[in-house]
Amino acid sequence: MFRKFSLKGKMSLFISVIVLIMFAITTTLNILELSTQLKNDLKKELKSVGILTTNSIDREDIQYLTTNSSGSDEIFKKTQEKLDDIMEKQGVMSWSYIWKMNGDSVVPIAFTKNLDEIYKAGENFTDLADIHLKAATKAMETNQPVVTKIFDDPFGTWETVFTPIVDENNNPIAVLGVDYSADYINNIIQKSLIKEIVIAIIGIIVLIIVIYFSIRKLLKPLDKVISVANNVAEGNLSDSNLDLNRKDEIGVLSNSIQSMIDSLRNLIHNIKLTSEHLAASSEELSATASEGYHFSKKVSDELKDVVSSTNNTLLIMEESAQAMTESSDGIYKIAQSSSVVSEVSQETLQQAEEGNKAIKNVVDQMEKINNSVTHLSHAIKQLGVSSGEIGSIVNIITEIADQTNLLALNAAIEAARAGEHGRGFAVVAEEVRKLAEQSAQSAQQIHELINEIQKDSESSISVMEQGKEDVQYGIELTKEAGNSFEEILTSTRNVASQIQEVSAASEQVSATTEEVSASVEQLKEYTVTSADNLGNVSISSEEQAASIEEISRATHSLSEKAEELQQLVSSFKL
Structure with missing residues (x-):
């Protein structure tokens, strides 16, 4: 009582x-x-x-x-x-x-x-x-x-x-x-x-x-102090002037409360500006992450097409290798039996024409592969640049979260000094600090995902550069094979008039055919390697798309936390 x-x-x-x-x-x-x-x-x-x-x-x-x-x-x-x-x-x-x-x-x-x-x-x-x-x-x-x-x-x-x-x-x-x-x-x-x-x-x-x-007159100035303290407890910091012009304990108390209110007003103002900046940065980061996700999705789809084309090329290369083997066997038979040179020459002509067409197809397909790999390389480099920009934005968000956490800590200290009147502000400061820590954790997760994306992008760029060189080398080998097929066709057409030279020509053709077969086999191996690398690049691209999608969700959550922080700060009337 x-x-x-x-x-x-x-x-x-x-x-x-x-x-x-x-x-x-x-x-x-x-x-x-x-x-x-x-x-x-x-x-x-x-x-x-x-x-x-x-x-x-x-x-x-x-x-x-x-x-x-x-x-x-x-x-x-x-x-x-x-x-x-x-x-x-x-x-x-x-x-x-x-x-x-x-x-x-x-x-x-x-x-x-x-x-x-x-x-x-x-x-x-x-x-x-x-x-x-x-x-x-x-x-x-x-x-x-x-x-x-x-x-x-x-x-x-x-x-x-x-x-x-x-x-x-x-x-x-x-x-x-x-x-x-x-x-x-x-x-x-x-x-x-x-x-x-x-x-x-x-x-x-x-x-x-x-x-x-006498006591009433002595304690009358406390009524104004209590009124201002109640306004502050309700979040109203606009009407908080405590100019009592007293030198006693009540004057010291009013001056201390006035200093606390001024500090609290500045703190809330800074938190408000920080939350607005954080919300804007979150929106920008969310938009960038969304754009990066769609870009990664597009790259992944294109890589799937490249992998499919590479598999088709591999089938063609296998058919070419088989054709070259059959051609080598035929030429060998020509060398052994000149009596059947004409028939073997006709068969060789047909096989050479088919092989020439296959080589042209291989050359065309390799050109397409080269173009796709070049485009994919540029896209991955652009993804690395975008990931770097996202990393910079995440660093800014981390700094903002650290600053917000520091401001929340200062607010908690000032609220503790206020005692009982400052209890409501201590609750607000604790909520701000938790939001700041959650923002910092989300930013750290985003930063780690960005680092993984950048590492995957650098690895993909290196693999794509190597694949590009391998494809270029395959194109050169395929062109050489095409030239060889042209020579085979010319030689075969002249077989009838140069029966005397069939043996020597057959040996030359046999040697050339063996070289072409080896080249085709090597090209086949390069094609298999390129197909495997492209498959790995496609998987990495899908993982990158998933990571960017996770970044998008994290930035969306960060944006919601920033809005909650703005709502908390808006309850104070400055």
């Missing part, structure tokens, strides 16, 4: 409790002192009344009554009237009486009329209260007034003053007793105490009111 009170209420209550305790202690001590003082004053007053009463009575009458007291005596009546008159004027006496001491008893020689039924003038009275007897005896012995303590008897609660009556020689001859009701005494004390308590209560109330308004 106490925790729900405001600071003003707590301070007012605390100081009021202390004041009440101090006033209670002070008032209690004053009351005790006042009570003692009142009792002493009452005793003095009772003694004074006793002395005045004895002075108002004729001493000679008292001397006479000590020996001749009687209820019918004129002196007795005179004295009784005097005592009644004094009692009436004094107003607080219960009764008064004059005793002549007689050992352990007394002889009433005069008394007020209200004691006629108790006392008999001139007769010995023994029904005395012990406190009365001791006080009266002491007054006679000391020749000084004596006041008893408050006591009870069958007639009530009393306090009595005994005053000695002396003769002309100042010797006590009798004692005057005046009884006062204890209720009167207590009423006097009670009224004085009540008056003292009322004055104390009024003083406490006035002091508490003064303390409350």
